[in-house]
Amino acid sequence: MAIKIEPTGKALGAMVSGIDLSEDISLEDQEVIFSGWIEHMVLVFRNQTLQFDDLLRLRHVFGPAGKTANQLLGLGRKAYYPDEVPDDITIISNITDADGHPKGSLGNGEAFWHTDSSFTEEPISASLLHAVEVSDQGGQTSFLNMYMAYETLPEELRKVVDGSYSNHSKSHSSDGTPRPAYGEITDVSKAPGVRHPLVRLHPVTRKKCLFLGRRLNSFI
Template sequence: MAKLKIQKLANALGAEVSGVDMSKPISQEDLQQILAAWKEHLVLRFRGQELTDPQLLEISRNFGEIDPPGPNSYGKPFLADFPDINVISNIKVGDQPVGGLGDGEAVWHADMTYIEMPPKASFLHALEIPATGGNTEWGNMYLAYEALPTHLKQAIKGRKAIHDATYNSAGMIRKGMKDVTDPREAPGAHHPLVAKHPESGLPCLFLGRRRNSYILGMDLDASNQLLDELWAHIDNPEFTFTQVWQLHDLILWDNRCTLHRRDSFDPQSRRLMHRTQIKGSSVTPFE
């Protein structure tokens, strides 16, 4: 029987887990090792995992209760038989997209932070990939907070920001939302800029996404300037791991202490990913 192995993928975060078949029930011993590796590395990659949608859901339940996808731009689940699975794809059948986010760049973001209890984790399973492009990058927000200059740590201490619900990370407006030009009027949850991770207890930057963000209680120009400094700070290769996808890769990440983004790719190629997410809890400020 293959023995589970953990191999680090980058200094900042990310590890590859081998020696486990995620299409079959996971032993408690292996699950505990995976959970420990996830806590340490924040992003885990499992290669060569040919999973059906029911198997993807079953694997996800090892990590908590499934959190249904947020509303997409089309107003209905992409998979009628499996509404708890989100589809990330540029493929169209006729004029109808089979998934969201298209083929353009998806900017830095964490998933669904515009709600009061954002998901704690996500799985992403690669079913079709383009020959080039469409890479995904993750950033470690523990490291980003640690590396902040003292004046920025002081500037954001105790402050909260609006996490806009209007647009997704590809810039598409969500179903039922209206265009927002003043970030102070953006709909969405208010979360601390420095959050306390509920399991590690450590502080991390909790930014969500840049568009329509606003730091409560600040002048709008001052808020924008401070947010621009924070976002410029996190876009640093020293905080990141880049995933170059292979077919049937399965990635698990901690949505509470990472951000992620995606490169654009050839619109004529096909990219198909199925994603699940795990329910989280309220975001607690780090005091």
């Protein structure tokens, strides 16, 4: 069966069928998946049963493997991660253990809008999310089309953001939890992180898009 990519008809995203990601993926199919991702920005593969090795293999379809936030920050492995979880995989969950401790790296609350690992000089280009247990209500993960966000800005505002930069602070995780290593931030202009342009040029499409990244302690 050939891979089929069906756009959602919304601002971004497409549904992908006709492939089992637990099996080896041919070079031809890898090219189809990569091209679909570039065009639609978010791809959804339904009804996939994947193991850790499958996820680690699949990531190479989208480019060289990056590092998790914990690895980038030198925070080490979470002590409560099961032994079978590879270091290159991050657990995100709203489930707590018997003592009330969250089982995931981002606590058991809601994560803020963010771009993964934007606090680094060279942010990652993609993230793979594999849903293991899905709630029958709530819990949606949302995505934004940042090409469209830029293109629909009023002309005067586009002139302001073109050429502007913002600081992407690493002082908090994506759920707003302070990272103790960076202490209390009293002056956001001195928050640890890196500076990125507010408007980036996509390396493949060569289209302009907004790059907002981190939220807390950011400034322009």
